[in-house]
Amino acid sequence: MKYTIILIVLINIFILSGDAYSYKQLYPALEITTHYTEENPASAAPLLRWNENTKAVYYELEVFDKIPDRLSTNSVSAEHIYFTNQVFVNAFNLPIAEITEGCHKNLYWRVRAMDFDNKPVTNFSALELLYTDGHPSEINSPVTNTNYNHGNGSVLLYPVYQWIPNAGAVKFEVEVLSAPPENPNGTEPSMYRIFSSTIDFSCEYYDPHSRIGTYYWRVRGIDSDGRPIGVYSNAERFSNEPSADYQVGIFGDSISHGGGHLSYSPADFEFSYSSYLNFPSINLSESGDTIEMMVNRFDKDVLPFAPRYLIIMGASNSLRAGVSADKIIIGLKILQQKCQENDIQPILLTLPTINPHNINKIFTESTSSNWPYEFNKVNNYIRTRVHIDTAAEFPVPPEILPTEFALDGLHLDDNGKAIMGHTINENWSNVLAQITEDNDEDKVTVTAKEMELFRSIPDVYDL
Template sequence: MEWLRSMIKRKVVWLALTMVVVSLSCFLLMVQHEAHSGLLLSPPSELTASSREEPLSYSPMLSWSKDTEAVYYEVEFFASKPLLLSATSDSEAAIFRSYAIFQNHYNPPLRQFAAGYLGKEPLYWRVRAVDFNGNPCTPFSELAELWTSAEVAPLQAPVPLTDYNNGNGSVLLYPVYHWLPLSEVTGGYEVEIYAGNPAKPEEAQLLDTLRSDVAELYDPNPRYSDRDLYWRVRGLDQEGEAVTQWSQPSRFRTAPSDDWQVAVLGDSISHGGGHYSYGPEDFEFSWLRSLGFAAINLSESGDTVQMTLSRFERDVLPFHPQYLLILTGSNSLRAGEEPDVVISCLQEMQRRCREHGIRPILLTLPAINPDNIQHVFKEETVPDWYNRFARVNSFIRTQVHIDVAAAFECPERVLPTVYAMDGLHPDVMGKRLMGRAVSAAWPKAKAQADKEWEKHHVRENP
């Protein structure tokens, strides 16, 4: 009987080893398949680190590398390390999964799904980028350990993310405030704007108080002052009562006394943002970022050409730039406005510029992609949009201008998706093309604007 038990034992061991080999082979084949799937190009990296010696709070703020090709992110949490884990598929072993995280930061509600692990055992988490249609555009990151401790204090206030006055394109007349959202906030956020630092109440003047349901707020008002401006934010509950402290005040400066020589006036294409989930505070999505010279951004998202014209005295004249780059009219034309109306508004802007000693430089309107606009924004575009754009661009090319539309190769007349996922707002590559086109043409356009100004000045002052 001993020999029978020995033989059975050997067969069991052999069977177990065979199963391990088969499992490993299947896993390697899966990895090989994923490596050729096009997803293993650039998974998120730089995940927030923690350890037993350096734990995070019970309400941590996790972060990872920013991916400008992502529309949102998906995060998975695990109670232990799975033996086999696909980089391209959701895992059934996850104890919690969160979709639609629209920034590369996340404050997970650990007390809701992992209360028994807090302060005792590590959790594990990973993240991947997702496109507008809900398809992964990267694989999942490597697993990161998440150690927690009750001795580490959680965030007491939202953390501002916007970094104004830091490089080209980062001075906006219409600022966008952006911060890290906290999971405990259920009633939105309150934002205060000050002239002067509210940390020094005797020096600060409250200018406005605004509300937002999400962790981003487009200021509806122009903000400028020869004093430094500040904003701060706090979270609210559903009754509108504060559930967090005020954030640290965040400074920005938009001062006419800073003697801006160049200004940009336009709509959202110039205000900034794109790829659906990125706003003007994401300066990678601003064509002003790629300029070879400083310029203040006087643009406002959502403008029609009439709205841009109506803002001229209020928004342009306080800064009195020497040169004004004007790019507006796309929203009007795609909605069916007549080209002659757009041209008339552009001519009136030119006239007002010259009346006040400003040299206008018009920018041609980039093409759009009606199918993508419909897919992303559910907005119709008039069928003859191309002819309308062509008519306005033909006029612009007879004026002192910079031809940014020519920077885009549009073999089928529509703006290719590679330049603008949403069909209207160029993404990072598209904005770089625009900025570089303006920079390359700037010496010639500037000289032409100077010559044009001298001609009009002599004519009006013989």
């Protein structure tokens, strides 16, 4: 049964071309959620916020010092005094003092959502009055916006750290700590630092390390001369403790890790199918995994948590890069055998189809010409095991994944992830009953010859 996501649009209709969005009608204009008035004036660098549009890849923001005589809702105005399209979250730290050179005057602003092809997803929002008295900003660091350990889908072994950039920053330094910092909101690294990384302008950072235990993270901005902009953000706590007794683990690559539509990461939980499940889980997935990577890290990343059930979905990266289905199937058998040896019940998910054209457009990466055959061969094997057929809700290869479900052709967007979550929920009780009834019959044994073949076939990633 198809799971329908109802999107409220101006006329409830839009057209999707084969390679990108081509809207007949736009989504409703964004709604501004921060209001600065004479009673609540903005600082010299206020934080502007608006409602998120999950079809946006970025946002365009305009600021005016007066209400223009003629203002179109669907095009940029020549009368703005400030414009930026470097906005990748639904918030922006506006440098008023720089824009107005310290003058205190009423300003006006508006924002709209844009797609990958630099076309509007929405019209501009209604023009919003921004009253400021120029008092010093309370924002002196990036503003963190992750919310780990709060609800389904919010426990990630490989966390992604997200923030709203602070005004003036062109780089960011992320710091991971083993304990709360001894210098909260300070300017110096903490004595509890166990990892740090400096990255060019971004709103997120994928931690390359699995984090078993309880940790803290924070971030600070850096200017074009390499000097800190303000202080470190508030330290955010997250926990992946084996003692939490997780019954269900999720193991896979980026499709299971989460994220989609280019600008949304696994920390945007609406882009994770685990957030739609009716039961809690711990997400043990890692973006970029191939089947061999999954096999190699199983003991390190899965066994400490000893889940009762392990939902396994991976190998899309391997298959699209030309790795044979034979290697994938053996890899899945190895994972199932490892589960059996450790009293874990494996539950395989079939692989949704992909869209090679969109993959190449977004990532400039080729896809093996034989991918339909290999995908179908892997899915046919999975359907002989204890599984949930998440691929059945999407076209069958060689039919491609419609752009409406995955802008980049690979990572399902929020609507696609909701379909996956719904499908798992709908079949969960039947799968558990099947495990109980057929436990002995579903055992897997990997032969020495299969293991040798698995290791001998290259784990190709780049074509």
